[in-house]
Amino acid sequence: MNKLWAAVILVLGFSSCSSKQDGLRTDFENPPEEFRPMPFWHINGYMTRAGIEKELGDAKSLSGFGGVTVLPVSPGTQWGTGKPCPGTEPAYLSDEYFERYADILDISGKQGTQVILYDDIDFPSGSAGGRLRKEYPQYVRKYLSKEEFRVKGNQPVSRQRKDTASVLAAVSALNEQTREVLDLGPYMSGNTLTWKAPAGEWRVMFFNCGVSMDSYHGNLVDYMQPEAVSRLLEMTYGEYDKRFNRYFGSVITKTFFDDVGFVHQENAWTPAITDIFKEKYGKNPALYYPALFYDIGPETGAARVAFFDIRSELMAEGYVKQVSEWSGKRHLSSMGHPPENYSPNSVVANGDILKYYRHVQIPLLDAIFFYGRGLNGFKQISSAADRGDKPVVGAELCGAFPADMDSLTLYRVALEAMVRGVSFVVPHGMWYTTDADKIRIPPLIAPENPLLRDALPNYSACVGRSCLILQGGRRVSDIALLWPITAIQA
Incomplete structure (x- = not known):
């Protein structure tokens, strides 16, 4: 043929x-x-x-x-x-x-x-x-990473993100039972999150956009x-x-x-994505970043x-x-x-x-x-x-x-x-x-x-x-x- x-x-x-x-x-x-x-x-x-x-x-x-x-x-x-x-x-x-x-x-x-x-x-x-x-060095490739921890409801949280050299794209909390997502950005002071979790079990996530330093793509x-x-x-x-x-x-x-x-860097990202998401869709990106890693519902x-x-x-x-x-x-x-x-x-x-x-x-x-x-x-x-x-x-x-x-x-x-x-x-x-x-x-x-x-x-x-x-x-x-x-x- x-x-x-x-x-x-x-x-x-x-x-x-x-x-x-x-x-x-x-x-x-x-x-x-x-x-x-x-x-x-x-x-x-x-x-x-x-x-x-x-x-x-x-x-x-x-x-x-x-x-x-x-x-x-x-x-x-x-x-x-x-x-x-x-x-x-x-x-x-x-x-x-x-x-x-x-x-x-x-x-x-x-x-x-x-x-x-x-x-x-x-x-x-x-x-x-x-x-x-x-x-x-500010112009080399960037990537999206996630720091997360779990917290039970009604518990006070005071946690500093580890990757302070990266741009903070969002701070989000995902309720593991209901799939509700909260934007925790208002609870950030500098690099420290201070928050009291509502009822339920939550995944708290810092989404960081950092400069790539790996040997394969660090120069690109x-x-x-x-x-x-x-x-x-x-x-x-x-x-x-x-x-x-x-x-x-x-x-x-x-x-x-x-x-x-x-x-070789499938998590390639750039800070502009966050702002474009907000402008293009008229929605808060912090409420949707967890979807890149987890099921947040429909x-x-x-x-x-x-x-x-x-x-x-x-x-x-x-x-x-x-x-x-x-x-x-x-x-x-x-x-x-x-x-x-x-x-x-x-x-x-x-x-x-x-x-x-x-x-x-x-x-x-x-x-x-x-x-x-x-x-x-x-x-x-x-x-x-x-x-x-x-x-x-x-x-x-x-x-x-x-x-x-x-x-x-x-x-x-x-x-x-x-x-x-x-x-x-x-x-x-x-x-x-x-x-x-x-x-x-x-x-x-x-x-x-x-x-x-x-x-x-x-x-x-x-x-x-x-x-x-x-x-x-x-x-x-x-x-x-x-x-x-x-x-x-x-």
């Missing part, structure tokens, strides 16, 4: 394009660079102009790639083995680093290939290489805080803008953000939907929107994805994936770890693109696949993505230093890999032809599926 569907799409797409584009046959025989794969080029070593010139030349002449997505990396350990691997030199965002980046752009422009601007070092996006936390920006995102963009995108604006729209054609979402589901809908709006209107607007103003197309973009539980992964992609010029999916993983969720991304009338869907493919991946898998992964709506491909990927023990995340998709070397020119041409036609295609039928986001939020 999938093969038949792909054939129908290809034929109709070809027919549509052929009526509009002169020279399509010539382009089909030799696809232009803009349709060919543009893999991640992980910079795991010391860049020189000579080294850059050789690798970019090989990427074009030996692999048939249309360009590269330059991805700076920190020193780390190899996936699966733990061996130490080098990082980017010269240091990310240093003057010397930008000198080498200028070489990348100069050489790419001369040989007619393109560059995708990856927006940070490593992944997820949003740390400015650790500088954000050092210089603006609060994606939902506009002023924090603006500051970060000055530190990253702004530095490229000052130096390389003349390349925008010609050599640099796209920007790329990676893993911007909630995974309003439990509605309260959760309200909170999580606000969070998904802030995610879509925060980092994702600002990056896309920055890119659009400079004649660039933003592309990127959240973590777990194929997960059926969008709420804990990215909020609401249909909202998440509404500002992105090229919605992008991520296929990682092994062939077949995530296939059932990829249509979420192309559905978001269709809903937003976006003509191109991208895919980051093959990250952390087995190092001995064969060329058939290279094709299978691309074709499985294409029949689910993908029309642009970023393989994962090339590495500056290609020694097997220096590649942090396999596989190596480059001429130095003997398993893939001979297949790469035809693979790139095949992908280029497919993307040429798929980007010119049109919908042939309407099939609607219910998106049960409110049920998931509840």
Whole structure:
């Protein structure tokens, strides 16, 4: 069925394009660079102009790639083995680093290939290489936590909250028998609650919104805080803008953000949620915060939907929107994805994936770890693109696949993505230093890999032809599926 569907799409797409584009046959025989794969080029070593010139030349002449997505990396350990691997030199965002980046752009422009601007070092996006936390610690990610204790009715309470460094979002009491909720905010003096409980058994809860200090996400920006995102963009995108604006729209054609979402910190929060809840719904948020953790009666589901809908709006209107607007103003197309973009539980992964992609010029999916993983969720991304009338869907493919991946898998992964709506491909990927023990995340998709070397020119041409036609295609039928986001939020 999938093969038949792909054939129908290809034929109709070809027919549509052929009526509009002169020279399509010539382009089909030799696809232009803009349709060919543009893999991640992980910079795991010391860049020189000579080294850059050789690798970019090989990427074009030996692999048939249309360009590269330059991805700076920190020193780390190899996936699966733990061996130490080098990082980017010269240091990310240093003057010397930008000198080498200028070489990348100069050489790419001369040989007619393109560059995708990856927006940070490593992944997820949003740390400015650790500088954000050092210089603006108030702007890193925040989370919602709960301190609670039980108290019996008619008992006096005097309790100080422990997490005094966090913003107090609400103080609430939940009657465990009746599910009644009380706002205890009026009984707070500083960080101390002084209250006498009415009859019944009560859970008393302090809801705190604190700055994240965990090792995994402690460096990342609060994606939902506009002023924090603006500051970060000055530190990253702004530095490229000052130096390389003349390349925008010609050599640099796209920007790329990676893993911007909630995974590994599903309790991500921001202080604005409390005020927005009150303003949007005209209700006291302290009476509903307990619903995020407990059953508060008939309003439990509605309260959760309200909170999580606000969070998904802030995610879509925060980092994702600002990056896309920055890119659009400079004649660039933003592309990127959240973590777990194929997960059926969008709420804990990215909020609401249909909202998440509404500002992105090229919605992008991520296929990682092994062939077949995530296939059932990829249509979420192309559905978001269709809903937003976006003509191109991208895919980051093959990250952390087995190092001995064969060329058939290279094709299978691309074709499985294409029949689910993908029309642009970023393989994962090339590495500056290609020694097997220096590649942090396999596989190596480059001429130095003997398993893939001979297949790469035809693979790139095949992908280029497919993307040429798929980007010119049109919908042939309407099939609607219910998106049960409110049920998931509840």
